[in-house]
Amino acid sequence: MKLINVDSLSGGEVLAQDIVCEDGTMLLKRSTRLRQAFKDKLLERNIYKVFVTDNAVDPEKPNPIISKETRNLICEELKKQFILVKDKIAVDPEVMNEIASILLDQIPESQAAYDIKDIHVNDMCTYEHSISVAVLSALVSRKLNLPPDLVHQVTIGALLHDVGKIIIPNDILNKPSKLSNPEYEIIKTHTTLGYQMIKEHTGLNPISKLIVLCHHEREDGSGYPLNKSDDLHIAAKVVAACDILDALITDRPYRAAMPLNQALLILRGEKIARDVRKSIEDLLEFHPIDSIVLLNTGDIATVESNHSNNLRCPKVRTIYNLKDNQYVSKKIDLSKSTDICITKKLDLNETLNKIIKSQPLVF
Ligand SMILES: [Fe+2]
Ligand SMILES: [Fe+2]
Structure with missing residues (x-):
């Protein structure tokens, strides 16, 4: 049995359990062969x-969005650039x-959620990092419904975002200690150096150049190199x-990779755009502690803790x-349950409304 997104149903799959609506009515019975029309x-x-x-x-096994062969090919091409x-x-x-077209062609448009192990490769190499950032940026851009042209430019900008590091000395880039x-000031120059090196490249679109310059800017002006807080382009955000x-989530010379749930909590503390952060959390199905969710059993539940590498459960x-x-108070570890899953995130208003609507009216 596997849990799949309704969006990605291709037809012919067989339901492994009954589908019951929020009001308790049976929608589809177990063993039903699904048709496209059911979507x-x-x-x-x-x-x-x-x-x-x-x-x-x-x-448990990665099912990479970008195949290993394609990734190696892109890595080589990017290195040449x-x-x-x-x-x-x-x-x-x-x-x-x-390169951007190859990446975007391999990223399914319809899938709503992803596993980080299918996106990210834990490799310190700048090119691998650039490809992972490009894939994630493309997914987030699509989630934000950015126009296809802009998604393409974001992808190119993400692939090139750290190009300035090519002239930063390796002993600083790979220093095994803090x-x-x-040295940090030297690292920071990779944004302006990268921009200066590509700004006259006429074939490159302005958005991609902007990303090279502004990918370390923050919403409150605490970033660099411009300390820009307003009018920051969505592509750079x-x-x-x-x-x-x-x-x-990548090993660094001076520290080990962080578990994804911890990294996402740190991201919550960063001065980044809220809608971008939310898109990342939705893509990776991150349900932080205390968030409210609806289960396929009809239970409304609060999240008590996360598993580091199995965010959806x-x-x-x-x-x-x-x-x-x-009202039922019951603890469930969704990672140990084969048939209970989260079907929806709820906000407080939605939760109260659902509970109130389910109560019989008393006159
Ligand atoms: Fe950078
Ligand atoms: Fe980077």
């Missing part, structure tokens, strides 16, 4: 995921467009957030069952 029916009823039978898929920049030769816009203040997250405590119209 809308499910989505209309706020059912975003279903369990289907499948013995062949191992959920960085060297061109270092040699004061313009990047090849056709190659950059081609950087001194002067997206790459800034994805860059922080990818850096946190936190430990929860139920509050109220909409099917039985009663």
Whole structure:
């Protein structure tokens, strides 16, 4: 049995359990063979995921969005482009467009949620980091409904965002201990150095150049190099957030990679755009402690703790069952349950409304 997004149903899958609506009515019975036409029916009823039978898929194994072969190919091409920049030769816009198109073609448009292990490769190499940031930025841009042209430019900008590091000395970039203040100041110059090196490249779009310059800016002006707090372009905001997250979950010479749930909590403390952060959390199905969720059992529950590498299955405590119209306090570790899952995030108003509506009217 596996849990899949309704969005990605291709038809023919067999339901592994009954689908019961929030009001307790049976929508589809176990063993039903799903048809494309059921998709809308499910989505209309706020059912975003279903369990289907499948013995062949191992959920623990990565299922990379970008195949290893494509990733290696892009890595090699990107390396060549960085060297061109270092040699004061313009990047090849056709190659950059081609790389971005290959990436975007491999990223499914319809899937609502992703596992980080399918996006990110834990590798300190600048090129691997750039590819992971580009994939995540493309996903976030699509989640934010940015126009396709802009998503393409964001992807190119994300691929090139750290191009300035090509002229930062390796002994500073790979220093195995904490950087001194002067060394940190040198690292910070990679934004302006990168921008200066590519700003005259006529084939490169202005948004991608802006990303190279502004991917370390923050919403409150605490970033660099411009300390810009207003009018920061959405493209730079997206790459800034994805860059922080990818850096946190990657091993560094001076520290080990952080578990994803911790990294996402740190991201919450960063001065980044709220809508961008929310898109990242939705994509990765992060339900922070105390958030309220609806389970496929009809239970409204609060999240009590997260598993570091299985964000979609936190430990929860139920509050109220909409099917039985009663308050129930029960602890469930969703990672240990094969048939209970989160179907929806709820906010406080939505939660109260659902509970109030489920109560019989007394006159
Ligand atoms: Fe950077
Ligand atoms: Fe970076």
